[in-house]
Amino acid sequence: MPRARLRELGISIGTHPTGPYNAITDVPDIFVGHETLIFDEPALARTGVTMIVPRAGNIWTDHAYAGFFSFNGCGEMTGLPWVEESGVLHTPIGITNTNSVGVVRDAIAAYPLDMSDKWHVPPSIASSWQGSLPVVAETWDGWLNNIGAFQVTKQHAYQALDKAQSGPVAEGNVGGGTGMICHEFKGGIGTSSRVVTCFGQQYTVGVLVQANYGSRHLLRVDGVPVGREIDYAKVADPWSIPPKEAQSLLFSPPMLLLFLPNVPDWPNEQPLVSPVQAV
Template structure:
């Protein structure tokens, strides 16, 4: 089994010439544009496996600051999101957020907990709420082996970095399927004026859901672009993580998380019965600097969240490469030439 360590050479949405909308993209057009947020992956490819773990690490969680304001939106609760009830009840995030494969989620949560309890900051900790989400990569990976555990968790946490984020068939997105094509990890960001100050909203997604892909409102059915070879995911889920440096409390972040789930419809999600659609939103803002912002200035943040999530969802598909799983099961990459041709014909680029 070998880790996927290099970025995909496939284009992102911005490379195709699709405008960012009302808000500019951040410097990296990634969740890492939010200061102090780092992303790391550990990926297993080979020997019947396409799986892994992705870590979202806020550096503002320290020994002095034990939680960040956060909240959760459950679009459809068919999932195994560890830590969900306390996250919603207390509106507080206490650990990095890890994403992984459905049947590995419990091993990953235990490994995250063990890793944190071994740090000096948690030398006396007796309660801690690890947050670990998942989607089902069983179409392309031998999911029953539960191959992701402590080694991969530590690798992802130690690899977490600022700057560009590898997308597509990496980490928790190694074996996922979305909208008939190969899915994966995607990210994006937007810059927003909030009460006269520029704030950043960043999103990272793990896509594994059905529907008909749309980009800039243009339908791109897999059955047509792949000549009938569309792939269907096992399970039907999406994990969305939104980070911001805006001064927001947990209640407001719950409203942001709701908008993140709404954004799935923009790319053609069908919100199927068996779907586990979750969004977690958190803020890295230092409360000593003031806040939260007034509710009447939230609308631009809501709109920017939906734009960033929609683009992250699309980037997850654009970056992903054709992947063959056990028994020859195949999820094909969206054909970029076909996408360009349809977007051009529709006047979207």
């Protein structure tokens, strides 16, 4: 049974109503697809790919206005120079782990030539500049995933594109979010929407986030400092564990939260994982 969302637990953030799915797919003609990799052999995999496909799959020929803003951190995102120059998006948006940005970027560029049946993309797009500047973003999942094994392939990216659809969006340990950590809890994919009225017109604003950032004591839910209220008295001292044993524990999801340090008294504390990359 899927875990409850915040509103199902009685926590409603903000005053604007949500769309019917409370997801980015409430925006007309936005599709989302995931390909999730979870296995232990030949190397540990807790990773994947998420694709956001605008224009109901016609984004290769029916381009969309686009922009970006980097709040902080060093998250890699390909294709931004062209978005900044033109203000236009020509391809789906991919999200994956840090080491897989290149293969997912190449897959999106090659997709019209190799796998255009579903979206009916003209194969000529693959050899034109319009299909050669994909936007692909990353966050780092190296705590839970053997990121150095480079297990995400072009075929996985194709499968995420082929699965993209409207309607409810799977959240949590799916797609690019499979191996992510957020505020020292399990992170992953999240999505939401709000319906707003501006100058008499109604608009839907949708968001999809691959959450992978933050120390636990910084966690807030609807303004409440939940992270600071958690009792750390029984949390094991991570520095007392020999390095090899600590590494094996960190790659074991059930034990992970017991051994990630929380030191709220450090004035210059650095996040344990990379900042969120949101699109």
